[in-house]
Amino acid sequence: ALEINNLTKKYVGITAVDNLSIKVPKGSIFGILGPNGSGKTTTLACITGLIEPSSGTFKWFNNADNETDNKQIGAIIETPNFFPNFTALKNMQLVAKIKGIENPEEIDQLLNRLGIYERRNSQFYSFSLGMKSRLALAAALLGDPKVLILDEPTNGLDPEGIDRKSVV
Numbered sequence: 001a002l003e004i005n006n007l008t009k010k011y012v013g014i015t016a017v018d019n020l021s022i023k024v025p026k027g028s029i030f031g032i033l034g035p036n037g038s039g040k041t042t043t044l045a046c047i048t049g050l051i052e053p054s055s056g057t058f059k060w061f062n063n064a065d066n067e068t069d070n071k072q073i074g075a076i077i078e079t080p081n082f083f084p085n086f087t088a089l090k091n092m093q094l095v096a097k098i099k100g101i102e103n104p105e106e107i108d109q110l111l112n113r114l115g116i117y118e119r120r121n122s123q124f125y126s127f128s129l130g131m132k133s134r135l136a137l138a139a140a141l142l143g144d145p146k147v148l149i150l151d152e153p154t155n156g157l158d159p160e161g162i163d164r165k166s167v168v
Helices: 040-047 088-099 104-113 129-141
Strands: 002-011 014-024 055-060 073-076 147-150
Touching: 002 040, 014 040, 040 055, 073 129, 088 104, 088 129, 104 129, 129 147
Parallel strands: 073 147
Antiparallel strands: 002 014, 002 055
């Protein structure tokens, strides 16, 4: 599913990721563990196209063009960010448009499954951290992606939100 070869990301005065090579087979569950500041989020940001690596390469699904297909990869990187004055529903509709998804019923299903359907018409800024995390997870799951990338997936969630049965 993913092949990373000699990925490096440098900032002024710091090397965040240094010569990382990993192969993640299709169908696997894979985790990156390490202390704060070890480059986990930077690696995920590189392979999702949020930031450019300084050097090295990565390929999704043997695609040598190095392009991330938004329909095949769902991701939450760091803090959930949406338009603060848009409602949850409007933010999800925007994500659907970006991903090229035309099934509006899927949005309601995901919001319901993640326990925030009743707040779909509330503005994002009014959400608690846990609700923001649930909305981000709904956005990542939109379109039934082949790959789901979750950076700090339980951040801000209560035990019910962390429970796998409430999501699957």
